[in-house]
Amino acid sequence: MRYTKEIFEILSRGGFISQNSISPQRMHLYDAIEDDFQQYQEYFEGIGFLLEGGNGYYYFSRSESKVELADKVQRMADWIDRIDFLKTFNTAFGSGFSFRKSNILEKFSSDIELKEKARHLYTDLKTNEEKMDKLIGDLDRQGFVELENELDSTYKVTAAFHYIEELIDCLTIIDTETEQA
Structure with missing residues (x-):
C-alpha cells in the first residue's frame, strides 16, 4: 500500500x-x-x-447527518439538470465520449431544446459560454472529464461518469398528488 x-x-x-x-x-x-x-x-x-x-x-x-443529506439532495438536483443537458447535447455522452466546448456552443444555434435547458443551468451566469466554462469546470473538478488534448481543448468523459448516471437511475420519483374524481 x-x-x-x-x-x-x-x-x-x-x-x-x-x-x-x-x-x-x-x-x-x-x-x-x-x-x-x-x-x-x-x-x-x-x-x-x-x-x-x-x-x-x-x-x-461517508455516513452523513440529515442536514448533510439535505444539502446532498440539492446538489444532486443540480447534477440531474446538468446530465439532462449533456444527454440532450448528445445521447452518447458517457464514459469514453470526447467533446469540445465549441461543439456544445455550435449546437446552440440549431437546437432550441438545448438552449432552453441551458437557461436553467447556473442561473447567475449570463452567457452560454460562461455556463459551459462552469459546467466543464465542475465536471473536471469532480473527475467526470479530463482534458485529453490541450491544443483543441478536447475533453474525455471518464468511467467516474457512471457514478452520477447510476445515482440518477436509482432515484424514484413518487407522485404525491392524488387525482380527484
Whole structure:
C-alpha cells in the first residue's frame, strides 16, 4: 500500500480515480487499488472514509447527518439538470465520449431544446459560454472529464461518469398528488 497519500488527496476532495483516466498516474493508482482493494479499504475505514468501487472507478463515501443529506439532495438536483443537458447535447455522452466546448456552443444555434435547458443551468451566469466554462469546470473538478488534448481543448468523459448516471437511475420519483374524481 504505497499510494495511500496520493489516493487520499484525490478521493478526500470528492474526486474519483477512473480506470480509463488520461493521466498515467491515475491509471496507476486505479491499478494499485484494484490489486490491494481490501487493504486500502481497511486502511481508509480506520480514518473514517469508506472506499467504494463502481463500474471502472473508485471514490470515498461517508455516513452523513440529515442536514448533510439535505444539502446532498440539492446538489444532486443540480447534477440531474446538468446530465439532462449533456444527454440532450448528445445521447452518447458517457464514459469514453470526447467533446469540445465549441461543439456544445455550435449546437446552440440549431437546437432550441438545448438552449432552453441551458437557461436553467447556473442561473447567475449570463452567457452560454460562461455556463459551459462552469459546467466543464465542475465536471473536471469532480473527475467526470479530463482534458485529453490541450491544443483543441478536447475533453474525455471518464468511467467516474457512471457514478452520477447510476445515482440518477436509482432515484424514484413518487407522485404525491392524488387525482380527484
